[in-house]
Amino acid sequence: MYSIIVVPPGDPGDGRGGQEPRRPLRLAPGERLTFGRSARDNDLAIPHQGVSRRAGEITAQGAFWILGNFSREQTYVVENPEGAGEHIKVAPGRLDAPVPFEFARIVLPAAGDLLPVEVWAPRHDYMGAASGLDGATTAPAFALDRSKRYFAVLAALCEPRLRGAPHAPLPTVEQVVTRLRPGWPAASRTSVQWNIDYLAVKLRLKPGPETADPGPRLNGKKESLVSLALRFDLVREDDLALLEVTGR
Template sequence: MTAVSVSAGWTGTDERWSALPPNGNIVFGSDENVADLVIPDEHAAGVVGRVIAADGHWTIQNATAQTPMLVENVAGNDFVSVPAGMEMPVPFTSARVLVFGSTGILAFSVQAAGHPPRVPARPTADGGTSPLNHGAKYFGVLVALCEPALRYGPMSTLPTSAEIAQRLRRLPAYRSITSAAVDFHLNYLCTRKLRGFVDAYSSIVGAPAPVVAHSRRNALVQLALRFNLVRRQHLRMLEGGARQPIAPPQAPRRLARRPAPRPQG
């Protein structure tokens, strides 16, 4: 049986730990009557999820209908995204669980011994949806911003506002979109719609506060991809009138050297 301990409070509030018994679990949520770890957010679900000590590994359950959740490996850069209504095994012995609140992200820590086997994720009773409005124009702009990272990897260069506008104008709903409008939608996401989440995520993972626009956009893409707010399936909405995706960055071409002219005479 894997030994599992969960921090008794949210990051920065309590360093005490609670050990799970074999096959035991810890419930986290806003309902003090059922939650072992209470979320200080009255708008959160009564039961948000559970940490479960399984046979030889540990799992985490996202019991909400639409709230995304993330488990990050403290010892590395890898992570597990836990969609709403799913239970998943976690392959990390030292992990940080990040949970969406109503105005920001909360985190607590889990320590486990041993290495878990590969176990498929199991759906729970609830289905899952994104907290973002997929019909809003800001979501289409966000998908276009995340497109290079989804297609070519997280190290891809972010597209400019002009490139995003050019990409979206091929779609009927975005015929008249301009670079200024793209800036407006991204600024709305970074400073209004998801401001608390972007800032809290940057603070929790130790990144510098996203002050300038480029830093905010980088944090926004990381947040959207890690919490499954934008997934590869959302790229279909860009295919209505656009045959070519935003291209990955190209290495500069080397100019061929011309042979030196032969001396005459």
């Protein structure tokens, strides 16, 4: 069963402005694919003068993959196109660097160009249902109710970055109010700000009212909330449909 799909950079084409179709390469667990400028020495040739003759190696490892950087000078960047700017660096000469992204883009610096090699890891392995375990269930790390207005506020704050602009500025409170008005006609600056303050306590960025300790002043409260929500997938792109109809 194939577990890794590699999509190479587009070929130069016929000189009329187009590019030849990129033909995906499929790897089964344990299989390796070398890439570089030399067609004779690699499984995937990238014919660019700025790419090393033997530039690197991709190895399929079940539900993930590892990357070897054969370059002596260039650091490779592996981006997560869905991860709001998330990326890892693979230093020159580094071997067997594990890549955790389901969809990834290896960026190869090449004499002024940045060449993308896409790698997909669509295989998902899950453990079966546990049996024979007695006792209390594990408390959820973040108890969020998607039917509540506070979740709609959080989704509105996360919306620009979930829609593919990882470094987009966060919406202002007034913009959140405007975004939520179709499903929450009574939304106001005061009510949205109250929900932001409530989220900061609920997600444990600030101490709750039951403690006398006010905790440190939280600068960039919206940024902290969005960073936490996107890092742990508390809000996903599918949740943006909830912005039209908010709960009570």
